Amino acid sequence: MKPMPWPPEVSVDNQRKPETAGLDAAIATLAGAQHGVVARRQLVELGLAPSAIEYRIAHGRLHALHRGVYAVGHQALRREAHWMAATLITKTAVLSHRSAAAVWGIRPVDRERIEIIVPRWLAPRDRLEIRQARLAADEVTTQSGIAVTTAARTLLDLAGVVPYHHLERAATEAEIRRLGSPTSLADLVARYPTRKGTAALRKLIAARDIGRNITKQELELRFLAFLDAHRLPRPHINHEVAGKEVDCVWPAHQLIAELDGFATHGTRRAFEQDRARDRALLLAGYRVTRITWRQLTEQPNALATELTTLLDQPGTARRAS
Numbered sequence: 001m002k003p004m005p006w007p008p009e010v011s012v013d014n015q016r017k018p019e020t021a022g023l024d025a026a027i028a029t030l031a032g033a034q035h036g037v038v039a040r041r042q043l044v045e046l047g048l049a050p051s052a053i054e055y056r057i058a059h060g061r062l063h064a065l066h067r068g069v070y071a072v073g074h075q076a077l078r079r080e081a082h083w084m085a086a087t088l089i090t091k092t093a094v095l096s097h098r099s100a101a102a103v104w105g106i107r108p109v110d111r112e113r114i115e116i117i118v119p120r121w122l123a124p125r126d127r128l129e130i131r132q133a134r135l136a137a138d139e140v141t142t143q144s145g146i147a148v149t150t151a152a153r154t155l156l157d158l159a160g161v162v163p164y165h166h167l168e169r170a171a172t173e174a175e176i177r178r179l180g181s182p183t184s185l186a187d188l189v190a191r192y193p194t195r196k197g198t199a200a201l202r203k204l205i206a207a208r209d210i211g212r213n214i215t216k217q218e219l220e221l222r223f224l225a226f227l228d229a230h231r232l233p234r235p236h237i238n239h240e241v242a243g244k245e246v247d248c249v250w251p252a253h254q255l256i257a258e259l260d261g262f263a264t265h266g267t268r269r270a271f272e273q274d275r276a277r278d279r280a281l282l283l284a285g286y287r288v289t290r291i292t293w294r295q296l297t298e299q300p301n302a303l304a305t306e307l308t309t310l311l312d313q314p315g316t317a318r319r320a321s
Contacts, residue, residue, distance in 0.1 A: 031072035035081040040068040106173040138182035152181035159197025230304040242284035
């Protein structure tokens, strides 16, 4: 009599029993919804015995990524799989900080260690940077199925670990992408008034509020007053160039200034359209510079110097005396 194979679910002719095939199908479905990775506890919930899990590990059907977290079938994983695996080490882990910023697409990350937040102390793990904190329900969400801090909470966490100009760039990209959160940055600053990075966030919030409700006409009038104050020539306003209406143009200098207000240029679609317009105008032989309310009000001298240089470049007419 032939000996029974081990484990019992595998027959001598290497054909799976129906219950085994059903388990494998369930594992594949779960992994498909989780970027190709699963947690050991999830396999147990599906009905796999410890011996069946060990058998799959031994035969290369499960590949350990972290203790109790596996890639299913292969290890050629996308970055989303590694993010997902990091959040599966416990039921309460949430992707955070620079890793969360990468998920939201507001800041690139080249760090090998993935950052997560857990509510209770957890022993260190290779390739993970684990922080302990209790997150409110309105500070956590999912993106592509991955548990992650909200965009606002991500900026709050970034404020404590990156330089201010990196934080500002991330916040700008979040605005462009129109990333919303149940709580605003101001709400989170009020919730965590002594947290590291709060001072940087207060500065950022104050800067973001400048010019947010300025109308296009107000921006144009302020720009003309700025030009007069610095004895720079006035351009044609709302003039057509190469089939496109531009905010300001000095035809003799082949220079265009576009006045960017948040209300008209703050969406992702507007951002893309603006860049396409700039390329078309460049091909038509015009240089394009973009000017914001913040530059007009906070950096007038630097802006005047830049415009003077643009208007005084060789081959252009001199500025008004």
